Amino acid sequence: MNDEHFRAEVRSFIAAELPAEMGARNRLGFHPHRPDVQFWTAKLHERGWSAPGWPEQAGGTDWSLNQRHIFEEESFFAGCPAVNPQAFKLVGPIICALGTEAQKRRFLPAILKGEHLWAQGFSEPNSGSDLASLQTRAVRDGENYVVNGQKIWTSEAHYCDWIFMLVRTSTEGKPQAGISFLLADLQTPGITIRPIIGIEGAHALNEVFFEDVVVPAENLIGEENKGWTYAKQLLGAERTHTAEVPRCKALLSRCRQVAGVLEMGGQPLIEDAHFARRLARLEIEVLAHEATLWRIVAEEEAGIGLDFPMPSLLKVKGSELVQRAGALLVEALGDDALPQYCEAEYFPAPPDNPPGDAMAWGAVADALYHRSMTIYGGTNEVQRNIIAAQLLRG
Numbered sequence: 001m002n003d004e005h006f007r008a009e010v011r012s013f014i015a016a017e018l019p020a021e022m023g024a025r026n027r028l029g030f031h032p033h034r035p036d037v038q039f040w041t042a043k044l045h046e047r048g049w050s051a052p053g054w055p056e057q058a059g060g061t062d063w064s065l066n067q068r069h070i071f072e073e074e075s076f077f078a079g080c081p082a083v084n085p086q087a088f089k090l091v092g093p094i095i096c097a098l099g100t101e102a103q104k105r106r107f108l109p110a111i112l113k114g115e116h117l118w119a120q121g122f123s124e125p126n127s128g129s130d131l132a133s134l135q136t137r138a139v140r141d142g143e144n145y146v147v148n149g150q151k152i153w154t155s156e157a158h159y160c161d162w163i164f165m166l167v168r169t170s171t172e173g174k175p176q177a178g179i180s181f182l183l184a185d186l187q188t189p190g191i192t193i194r195p196i197i198g199i200e201g202a203h204a205l206n207e208v209f210f211e212d213v214v215v216p217a218e219n220l221i222g223e224e225n226k227g228w229t230y231a232k233q234l235l236g237a238e239r240t241h242t243a244e245v246p247r248c249k250a251l252l253s254r255c256r257q258v259a260g261v262l263e264m265g266g267q268p269l270i271e272d273a274h275f276a277r278r279l280a281r282l283e284i285e286v287l288a289h290e291a292t293l294w295r296i297v298a299e300e301e302a303g304i305g306l307d308f309p310m311p312s313l314l315k316v317k318g319s320e321l322v323q324r325a326g327a328l329l330v331e332a333l334g335d336d337a338l339p340q341y342c343e344a345e346y347f348p349a350p351p352d353n354p355p356g357d358a359m360a361w362g363a364v365a366d367a368l369y370h371r372s373m374t375i376y377g378g379t380n381e382v383q384r385n386i387i388a389a390q391l392l393r394g
């Protein structure tokens with residue numbers, strides 16, 4: 001099937017299956033909540049589409065990289081709730097590659113159907129960029145590990161079922177050599193989850209405390225003390241998904257729509273040469289970024305090895321473009337941007353008479369959340385170090 005037929009097929013599936021109210025909420029930047037994520041994952045699973053990036057035999061698709069990007073773009077534009085990224089993009093592929101047959105049977109089907117949502121427990125209060133310094137201990141005791149310590153910034157842990165984490169299993173040798181990759185049921189006694197409210201007012205982040213938490217040793221991924229190698233594999237994958245092209249395009253299209261309607265000095269804002277120039281400049285940068293992404297996709301499809309840290313480059317450029325596009329939208333909205341909503345459970349649907357202009361819904365909350373994009377998934381300063389180190393090494 002050619003790409004345009006594929007795009008049409010994806011569009012008609014979404015039009016038939018996505019409830020209008022759910023799409024509207026997500027297009028306005030509300031944080032998706034558990035029922036929406038589970039509903040949409042189950043719908044995708046019925047069609048065999050919930051895990052496009054997984055190997056086919058594990059429940060993935062036979063799509064080309066092009067098709068996967070088209071699918072992500074169409075899903076984003078329509079406002080489909082994102083499937084749980086920690087499960088589908090991070091721990092799922094690791095279980096596919098390194099899990100035992102028993103682990104695959106136990107965990108993968110529940111991810112594919114949206115029954116289990118997963119949290120990522122890597123960062124700790126004193127270990128973020130310097131992740132190898134992490135202190136959460138897992139001590140072997142017969143058939144179990146006993147875990148003590150704390151994780152932080154754990155996205156969505158409050159509504160997840162499982163957590164995959166890096167734990168210290170040895171203090172011998174280099175810090176990287178004593179880390180293991182462990183899976184824990186978040187209902188296990190001794191785990192406490194406390195909310196962190198973001199700058200945008202939403203509850204998406206958490207602290208997770210472990211006090212004598214007993215985790216079966218069969219939940220270890222791969223070999224003990226090899227977790228750092230597995231995590232590096234996974235963090236590379238995380239950054240390839242942060243080009244954020246659909247998000248940039250959606251923000252700029254909303255910005256153009258707003259600027260065509262809202263007036264400044266008696267004329268639509270888009271007629272203001274200074275504003276129009278800034279918008280056009282950003283649109284061009286996003287198109288150039290998209291061209292880079294498609295070039296990388298084409299080279300990957302052709303099996304051409306890339307001699308450049310592309311994931312880092314895409315992450316830096318994509319996150320900064322999102323921040324600039326979101327800020328320009330807020331600026332275009334002016335005072336109308338003031339209403340600030342971000343939690344879908346408070347506002348299951350926009351009320352009949354939303355305060356402020358309907359176009360402004362969620363714009364400020366969204367722009368505030370964008371501030372975190374240059375931090376999570378490895379800060380942009382650290383990504384620039386990676387790029388510089390590789391280029392300067394020659």
Ligand SMILES: Cc1cc2nc3c(=O)[nH]c(=O)nc-3n(C[C@H](O)[C@H](O)[C@H](O)COP(=O)(O)OP(=O)(O)OC[C@H]3O[C@@H](n4cnc5c(N)ncnc54)[C@H](O)[C@@H]3O)c2cc1C
Pocket residue numbers: 119120121122123125126127128129130152153154155156205372375376377378379380381382385
């Ligand atoms: C919205 C959000 C969601 C997140 N979700 C998760 C999650 O689900 N699971 C999880 O485990 N973690 C998560 N994180 C944590 C995230 O991975 C860390 O915040 C990130 O790795 C940075 O670590 P830190 O916050 O400890 O900052 P630090 O590492 O302390 O960095 C502080 C500052 O110093 C700079 N810096 C540090 N080292 C260097 C260096 N070598 N060179 C130059 N500058 C440097 C950084 O760029 C930053 O500006 C999330 C974070 C956010 C904001």
